Structure formats: structure tokens, C-alpha cells
Amino acid sequence: MESYNKAVAELIDRYVYAVTKRLPEAQRADIEKELRGLIDDMLADRTKGAPPDIADAEAVLRELGSPYVLAAKYRGAERHLIGPDYFDLYIMLTKILVTIAACGAALAKIIGYAASPPQFVWEAVGSFFATVISAGISAFAVMTLIFAVIERYSGKKAPLGGEWNPCDLPPVPVEKAVISKGDPVVGIVFAVFGIVIFNFAPWLFGAGDITGRGFIPVFDLAALTGLLPLINLMFVIGILKETARLAVGRYNLRLAGIVTVLNVVSLILFLYVFAPPGIWNAGFMASLHDAYGWDWAGTAQAAQAWSIVPKILVGLTIFGIAADTVTTIVRSLRHRN
Amino acid sequence: MGDIRETVTNLQQELRRGTIILCVLSQLTEPKYGYALIESLEEKGIRIEPGTLYPLLRRLEKQELLKSEWETSGAKPRKYYSLSATGHAVYGLLLNDWNDLEKTINKLTRKEE
Numbered sequence: 080m081e082s083y084n085k086a087v088a089e090l091i092d093r094y095v096y097a098v099t100k101r102l103p104e105a106q107r108a109d110i111e112k113e114l115r116g117l118i119d120d121m122l123a124d125r126t127k128g129a130p131p132d133i134a135d136a137e138a139v140l141r142e143l144g145s146p147y148v149l150a151a152k153y154r155g156a157e158r159h160l161i162g163p164d165y166f167d168l169y170i171m172l173t174k175i176l177v178t179i180a181a182c183g184a185a186l187a188k189i190i191g192y193a194a195s196p197p198q199f200v201w202e203a204v205g206s207f208f209a210t211v212i213s214a215g216i217s218a219f220a221v222m223t224l225i226f227a228v229i230e231r232y233s234g235k236k237a238p239l240g241g242e243w244n245p246c247d248l249p250p251v252p253v254e255k256a257v258i259s260k261g262d263p264v265v266g267i268v269f270a271v272f273g274i275v276i277f278n279f280a281p282w283l284f285g286a287g288d289i290t291g292r293g294f295i296p297v298f299d300l301a302a303l304t305g306l307l308p309l310i311n312l313m314f315v316i317g318i319l320k321e322t323a324r325l326a327v328g329r330y331n332l333r334l335a336g337i338v339t340v341l342n343v344v345s346l347i348l349f350l351y352v353f354a355p356p357g358i359w360n361a362g363f364m365a366s367l368h369d370a371y372g373w374d375w376a377g378t379a380q381a382a383q384a385w386s387i388v389p390k391i392l393v394g395l396t397i398f399g400i401a402a403d404t405v406t407t408i409v410r411s412l413r414h415r416n
Numbered sequence: 417m418g419d420i421r422e423t424v425t426n427l428q429q430e431l432r433r434g435t436i437i438l439c440v441l442s443q444l445t446e447p448k449y450g451y452a453l454i455e456s457l458e459e460k461g462i463r464i465e466p467g468t469l470y471p472l473l474r475r476l477e478k479q480e481l482l483k484s485e486w487e488t489s490g491a492k493p494r495k496y497y498s499l500s501a502t503g504h505a506v507y508g509l510l511l512n513d514w515n516d517l518e519k520t521i522n523k524l525t526r527k528e529e
Contacts, residue, residue, distance in 0.1 A: 110474075112486075113450065113495050117466055120451035120492075144467045152471035 083122075087136045091118055093248035097146035102153055103163060110153060118143070137245045145243040161226045168332055168412065173222040175340050177215045183347065184214035257329050263321035270317045277303075277310050286367060295366045297388075302358045313348040316341050335411035342404045346397065354393050356386070436464060438514055440472065441507040444482060447496040473497050481506055 083091070095114055099107040121139045122131045131139075143149060154163065161169050188207045197203035276283055281303050285296035303310075320341040327334040352358060360366075364385045368377035375381055439462050443453055450470050457464055476482045481503035487494050499507060 106474075109495075112493060113470065116449070116492055116494055117451055117470060121466065124451075142466070144465075149467050149471070152467065153474065155471075155475060 083131065083136075086133045087131055089250075090133065090136045090140065090245060090248065091115070092251050094118075094140050094143075094146055094245065096251040097248055098150045098153070101147065101150035101163060106153070140245040141243070146248070148243075159230075160223070161230050165226055165230055165412075168335070168408075169222065169226045171332065171336050172339060173219060175336060176222055176343070177218045179340065179343060180218035181211050181215040184211045258324055258327075260325065263324040266321040267318050270314045270321070274311055274314045277314075278307060286363075295363060295370060296360055297363055298358055299360050306352050306358060309348055309352050313345050313352070316345045316348070320345075330407065330410040330414045332411055335408045338407045339404050342400045346400045349396055349400075350393065353389060353396075356389065359385075359389055435514075436462075436468075436472070437476070438507075438510050439464075440469070440476070441481065441499060441503060441510065444497055444499050444503070447485070447498040449487070449494040449496050453497075476503070 082088075095111055095118075098114060099111050102110060118139060121142065122135055125131065125135050125139060185207070188210055192203060192207075281298055281300055282294045282296045284298060285294040320338055323334060323337045323341070327337075364376045364381040367373055368381075439457060440453065443456055448456065450466065450473060453473075454464060454466055454469055473482065473484075477484055477497065480500055482497045483500045483503075484495050484497045487496050
């Protein structure tokens with residue numbers, strides 16, 4: 080290959096990258112080699128062998144046309160709901176989520192039947208399969224819808240026929256989207272603290288002081304003990320997720336898949352444990368009133384406010400987990416090459 | 417006036433699109449790389465954009481009308497394309513079709529002379 084000055088080489092790199100990243104992975108290397116050869120030939124033809132400047136490079140790339148259009152020509156005729164940019168990720172996540180949805184539904188049905196055995200066996204079997212299949216289909220439909228929307232609005236519209244400018248080419252991401260070690264480590268430390276406190280000192284989640292009037296726990300401690308295995312599992316999944324971040328060390332599709340699965344599982348656990356009122360200390364406000372003589376705590380209004388607390392917590396957690404998942408997926412897509 | 421010119425350009429493009437594969441196949445009895453093919457076609461009066469030809473060569477290779485080989489001994493690595501056995505056969509058939517078409521069109525357009 081010819082050696083060009085830095086600006087020309089950079090522009091060609093950007094162009095070639097913009098074309099090949101939109102092609103199936105198996106064809107990228109070969110098309111890249113051929114495309115670089117072509118650009119070399121076109122430049123040599125244009126400058127009659129003299130070293131090309133940036134204007135020559137821009138003219139040649141203009142002649143080749145928009146990288147989006149060129150990539151589309153390489154891919155051939157196409158009409159699709161989910162294009163090659165996202166197809167691999169779509170397939171991977173859909174497989175995983177359909178499996179989780181179907182297994183989750185099956186598990187829920189089995190637990191339900193164990194708790195209250197059904198009267199009619201065949202009806203129960205039918206309803207079991209109906210539930211499992213419909214859960215799988217729903218997961219599939221939701222994933223397809225999400226990816227169709229991403230595809231539609233991902234802002235990679237082809238400037239069809241319009242003016243295309245080589246200066247607008249985005250730079251090639253050389254930096255491999257490294258994940259800093261700090262955040263995962265902090266996450267693991269918090270999870271370990273969580274396990275310790277929930278298992279050995281759950282009353283620390285409460286109001287009070289150590290002057291002898293006692294702690295008033297926010298949780299119903301008896302109910303909490305029963306749910307401890309699930310809470311521990313939730314923390315362990317959190318630790319696994321952070322470990323995966325450390326192990327993979329950079330954003331890529333594999334990590335995005337792992338994080339998504341683990342987040343979905345921990346969200347389900349969280350909702351199961353903390354969303355129902357059972358685990359919360361229903362008499363929290365009343366106890367506050369009794370122990371500290373705080374008038375407002377004794378009112379119906381306070382009881383009402385207390386009943387909203389779990390809902391707020393659930394909302395925040397859903398938001399947090401969704402944000403974490405989306406951020407990871409977006410970063411992975413951006414840096415997947 | 418501008419409208420007519422645009423219509424004519426579009427029609428010409430359509431006409432050319434149908435014949436471009438025949439033109440490409442005709443030049444590949446000997447192995448050639450993409451840019452050399454563009455030049456040899458241009459000499460003979462057929463202008464084809466590189467952005468059109470390169471993807472087309474790959475498509476024809478995928479359809480097994482062409483075979484290809486990387487030539488890496490020169491200063492630049494180049495991918496040489498040439499007709500496969502199938503390609504030869506298909507080219508022959510297309511050429512027959514073209515000759516028939518030419519006769520028919522001549523008959524139609526000359527009418528009663």
C-alpha cells in the first residue's frame with residue numbers, strides 16, 4: 080500500500096471503516112483490502128503518481144459516494160425490519176430473554192400449583208403450556224419491537240441522492256472502550272456490605288438511636304428472615320455482574336448480554352422480595368409515634384405515606400437497572416468493533 | 417425542458433443497467449482486477465462507477481459466475497476476477513439473447529424501409 084500524509088491516511092481510514100462496519104463480519108477484511116486498493120488506484124490515477132493531498136482524497140471519496148450507500152450496494156437488495164447493524168445483538172438478546180421468560184413463567188406456574196394443587200389435571204397442563212408459550216412469544220414480540228424502533232430511529236439515515244461530504248466522516252474508534260476498575264470494585268464492596276447487614280444486623284435498616292429507646296426497623300424482621308436466601312441471591316448476582324465487567328474489561332456485545340441477563344434476573348428477584356407489602360414493617364409509623372411521641376407519625380396520613388415508600392423504592396430500582404442496562408448496551412454497540 | 421432531460425437520463429440508465437453485466441462478463445475471459453476492468457471498459461466507451469462495479473463483481477462471484485484470486489506478489493495486493501466455467505456458459509447464453517434482442521429491435525425500429 081502507498082504511504083500517504085497523515086490527513087489523507089486518516090480520511091481513508093475513516094471512509095473504509097464507515098463502509099466495512101456496516102457489512103457482515105465475514106466479508107469485512109476482504110472488502111477492506113479491495114476497497115483500499117481501489118482508493119489507491121483512483122488516487123494514483125488522479126494525481127498521475129504525485130503524492131495526493133487532502134483535496135484529492137476528498138474528490139476520490141466523493142466519486143465513490145456515501146459509505147452508507149456503498150455498504151448497501153455491497154450487501155445487495157434489502158428490505159428489513161432489523162438491519163445488519165443490530166441483527167447479531169438482536170438474535171442474542173432475544174434468545175436469552177425468550178428463554179428467561181419461558182422458564183420464569185414455568186417456574187411461577189409450578190410454584191403456584193404446588194401452593195394450591197389444581198382440581199383438574201389436564202386443564203392445569205393446558206394452562207401451563209399456554210402460559211409458558213405466551214410468555215415466550217411476548218418476550219420475542221417485545222424484543223422485536225424494541226429493535227425495530229432502534230433500527231428506525233438510530234440516526235443512520237442514508238443521505239440518498241443528497242450531498243455527501245467526506246469531512247463529516249466520524250473518526251475510527253481506536254480506543255477500546257475500556258471499563259475503569261473503580262466502579263465495579265465499589266459495586267462489589269457495597270454488595271458485600273449488603274449481604275453482611277441483611278444477614279447479621281437487619282435492624283440497622285431502621286430509625287432510632289442508641290440511647291436505649293431502641294431501633295425501629297423498616298422491615299418486618301420475621302418476613303425478612305424467610306426471604307433472606309433470595310436477597311442473598313440478588314446480591315450474589317450483583318457481584319457476578321461486576322465481576323463480569325472486570326473480567327471482560329471493555330464494552331462489547333458479550334458483556335452487554337451478560338449484564339442484561341443478570342439485571343433482568345435481579346430485577347425479578349427485587350420485585351418479588353420488596354414490592355409486596357409483606358416484608359415491610361406495617362407498624363413502623365405507629366412505633367415511631369409510640370417510642371418518640373412524634374405526633375404526625377401517629378396520623379393516618381403518615382401511615383399512607385409509609386405505604387408509598389416501597390412503591391418509590393421499586394420505581395427507583397427499575398429506573399436504575401434499566402439505565403444500567405441501556406447504558407451498557409449503547410456503549411457496547413458504539414464500541415463493538 | 418429539464419424534465420425531459422431527466423426522463424431521458426433515467427431511461428438511459430435503465431437501459432444500461434440491463435446490459436452492464438454482459439459488458440463486465442465480456443471483459444473477464446482474462447483475469448482482471450476491478451480498476452483495470454473500469455479502465456478497459458472506459459476505453460471501449462462504457463463508463464461504470466467503481467462504487468457500482470466493485471459490489472457487482474462480488475455479487476457475480478457469489479453467484480459463481482466469476483472466480484477470484486488475490487495477487488499479492490506485486491506492490492499492491494489486488495483481487496483478480498475471471499469467468500468461471502458457469503460464467504462462460506452464462507455469458508454465452510446472455511450473448512445469444514443479446515444478439516436475438518438486437519435483431520428484434522432492429523426489425524421493430526426500422527419497420528418498413
